[in-house]
Amino acid sequence: xxxxxxxxxxxxxxxxxxxxxxxxxxxxxxxxxxxxxxxxxxxxxxxxxxxxxxxxxxxxxxxxxxxxxxxxxx
Amino acid sequence: xxxxxxxxxxxxxxxxxxxxxxxxxxxxxxxxxxxxxxxxxxxxxxxxxxxxxxxxxxxxxxxxxxxxxxxxxxxxxxxxxxxxxxxxxxxxxxxxxxxxxxxxxxxxxxxxxxxxxxxxxxxxxxxxxxxxxxxxxxxxxxxxxxxxxxxxxxxxxxxxxxxxxxxxxxxxxxxxxx
Numbered sequence: 001x002x003x004x005x006x007x008x009x010x011x012x013x014x015x016x017x018x019x020x021x022x023x024x025x026x027x028x029x030x031x032x033x034x035x036x037x038x039x040x041x042x043x044x045x046x047x048x049x050x051x052x053x054x055x056x057x058x059x060x061x062x063x064x065x066x067x068x069x070x071x072x073x074x
Numbered sequence: 075x076x077x078x079x080x081x082x083x084x085x086x087x088x089x090x091x092x093x094x095x096x097x098x099x100x101x102x103x104x105x106x107x108x109x110x111x112x113x114x115x116x117x118x119x120x121x122x123x124x125x126x127x128x129x130x131x132x133x134x135x136x137x138x139x140x141x142x143x144x145x146x147x148x149x150x151x152x153x154x155x156x157x158x159x160x161x162x163x164x165x166x167x168x169x170x171x172x173x174x175x176x177x178x179x180x181x182x183x184x185x186x187x188x189x190x191x192x193x194x195x196x197x198x199x200x201x202x203x204x205x206x207x208x209x210x211x212x213x214x215x216x217x218x219x220x221x222x223x224x225x226x227x228x229x230x231x232x233x234x235x236x237x238x239x240x241x242x243x244x245x246x247x248x249x250x251x252x
């Protein structure tokens with residue numbers, strides 16, 4: 001990937017991105033679906049778009065998923 | 075249970091944060107305690123859409139994130155008010171040998187930032203993209219919230235890309251420079 005491509009990817013925005021508030025409101029539901037093997041991104045495409053674009057929310061998603069998977073409760 | 079979750083999460087994130095030992099342990103204790111307060115206050119909002127523990131762990135994660143954002147200000151890696159524009163080409167992986175390309179990008183982005191963004195958008199873009207400040211740390215500094223800062227940055231990114239497309243630096247569909 002060259003620098004212009006990386007810049008372009010950084011600047012691109014997805015209109016379906018729901019933003020942090022909605023994504024975090026439903027994070028437990030989204031993680032529950034992912035951990036259960038359900039098609040979470042199909043059911044909540046706006047959350048999936050947000051988690052791809054927002055580093056801090058993506059980090060929260062990974063952390064919660066790791067806790068759920070480690071606890072073996074999925 | 076909450077403390078164990080907080081310790082796992084701080085241990086997961088610790089290596090990226092240069093926080094270790096007692097400091098990391100304190101952060102986990104504080105996060106677990108504050109998560110318990112949040113869970114107690116919001117327990118009536120639990121609607122059974124996930125396991126209860128998944129819902130409860132969410133507040134642990136949020137508290138760990140918030141405390142890491144605050145921790146940034148106790149030990150910033152570098153001066154936060156200097157605009158470090160010269161680092162921008164590196165952030166996007168421009169080859170140091172391609173000086174002309176890097177210079178063109180820098181001039182184009184700086185010009186678009188100056189002419190297209192509001193002062194708030196400019197402040198947020200410079201902090202996050204130019205200076206590399208973590209978003210949660212900027213939230214603390216501006217007394218704002220993650221959603222508002224993300225939305226400001228989202229709008230800034232959209233406007234900057236439109237400006238760079240209009241000037242022929244980026245293509246509408248692809249990313250190749252014309």
